[in-house]
Amino acid sequence: MNNKNKVILITTILGVLGAGTAAGASGFTAKVTGLLRGDMKVTVDGQATSMKPVVINGQVYLPARAEAEALGYTLNYSGSKRSISIDKKDEGIPAVDxxxxxxxxxxxxxxxxxxxxxxxxxxxxxxxxxxxxxxxxxxxxxxxxxxxxxxxxxxxxxxxxxxxxxxxxxxxxxxxxxxxxxxxxxxTLIREDVIQDVQHTSDGWVVKFGEAKGGTLIATLTVTSGKETSVLTAEGQPVSWEDVKAGQKVRVYYGSNDTDSKMPEGPLYYMVMLDGNSSNDSGALTEDQVKTFQDLAWKQIASNSTVITAKKDAKVERIAAKEVSLMTTTEAQKKDLETLQAAGSQVVTVSFNTKQDALLGPLVLAFNPDTQVFLGYFPRK
Structure with a gap:
């Protein structure tokens, strides 16, 4: 229990919580006389209570237990310790509507x-x-x-x-x-690897990972899809199982850490396609390319005082152009984006966090990956 929410009342106070309380001779208690006011109403947050106040020497007192409970506390009396503890009730976890x-x-x-x-x-x-x-x-x-x-x-x-x-x-x-x-x-367990084999069976789709030796696949992990399995791009776009092929690099979320992490089989929950074509991550940007696009993006937003991400920490990645909706400011930008989308190409995005993220989201800029021309901003609201 948190000490901030705990109040200890020594028994010397008990004498003022009732009218006409008898006392011993120890000096720790005293006899007091008060007036029970049944005609006075006591409310808590506008709600009526059954408490009847006692007036002693012009001061108004309420029954300790009833008052504590009305205010959201619990009262516990210990005769051996000669004390009363008033503790804040455990409110539990607040509900979300x-x-x-x-x-x-x-x-x-x-x-x-x-x-x-x-x-x-x-x-x-x-x-x-x-x-x-x-x-x-x-x-x-x-x-x-x-x-x-x-x-x-x-x-x-x-x-x-x-x-x-x-x-x-x-x-x-x-x-x-x-x-x-x-x-x-x-x-779940996580593994990034290249698909060695994918098959459709009566139980669902089966994906195997491992290595080929002497023309034979030595499977080190087999995952099986179910009704709740989702196959997605890294940007959360759905992917059809018919488009999943051997040689593609993926990240799978499977099984459970309640079991042996080296188990050769497990249920598949999510599969994220990291590369659409092969195990060679041809879509990845080099360190020099990342720095170049960070510099280009910084020139566009350097005067924005709400940006809190340092230039070197800006997130740079490539995504499919067909999934992009941008706020373009010129006709040339609009046509450039349409050309990339029609060709099934990609765009490079650079993301910065700002002081307004809670309401508007991050500031994300898009560039043509080949010409490095600025295409526009992602909508923020």
Whole structure:
């Protein structure tokens, strides 16, 4: 129990809590006379109570137990210790109104620290918000599946969670919102590897990882899809199983850490396509390219006083152009984006956090990966 919420009343006070209390000769108690005022009404937060006050020497006193309970405390009397303890009731975990919040179930991709009191959780989930960033702060209720309290330190990559957030979701890329509550589920296992074989069976899709020796596949892990399995791009876009091929690099969330982490088989929950074509990560940017796009983006936003991300820490990545909706300012930018989308090409995005992220989401800029021309900003609301 928190000492800040505990009040100890020594028995010398007991004499003033009742009228005409008898006393011993020890000097620790005294006889007092008071007037019971049944005609006075006592309310707490506007609600009537049954308490009857006692007036002693012009001071009004209330029954300790009834008063404590009316104010949200509990009273415990110890005869052996000759004391009364008044403790704040355990309010438990506050409820979140499901009618005013959105709900999503998914798996944590990563957790980042925004400042001393705020964190950002990247979630791959279901529905419209398959890929979303959730801001977690002191107002976020974090609990285990059994209802017991949990904390930010309990959040891990690969953990299943049910999130309640919003109701406002910033129209950034990815979307961003405030997490009202996070209910923690089981911890999945994570593996990044190249698919060696994929087959469709009567039980679902079976994906195998391992290595080929002498023309024979030596499987080191086999995962099987189920009704709840989701196959997504790294940006949360759905992928058809027919487009999953051997040779593709993926990240799989499977099984559970309740079992042996070296198990050769397990149920598949999420599979994230890291490369659409082969094990060679041809879409990855070199360190020099990352720095170049960070410099280009910084020139666009250097005068923005709300930016809190340092230039060298800006997140740079490539995403499919067809998934992009930008705020362009010139006809040339609009045509450039349409050309990239028609060709099935990619764009480079550079993301900065700002002081306005809680309402608007991060500041994200897009560039043509070949010409390095600025294309526009992602909508923030």
């Amino acid at each position: 499901p009618e005013t919040h959105l709900r999503n179930t998914g798996v944590i991709v990563g957790i980042g620290k925004m400042d001393d009191s705020r964190y950002q959780v990247e979630l791959l989930g279901q529905g419209d918000d398959r890929w979303i960033l959730l801001n977690v702060d002191g107002d976020t209720v974090i609990k285990n599946s059994d209802g017991s309290k949990a904390a930010v330190k309990d959040l891990k990559a690969g953990m299943k969670v049910t999130a309640e957030y919003g109701p406002i979701v910033a129209k950034s890329y990815p979307g961003q919102s405030h997490a009202a509550s996070l209910t923690l589920g089981s911890q």
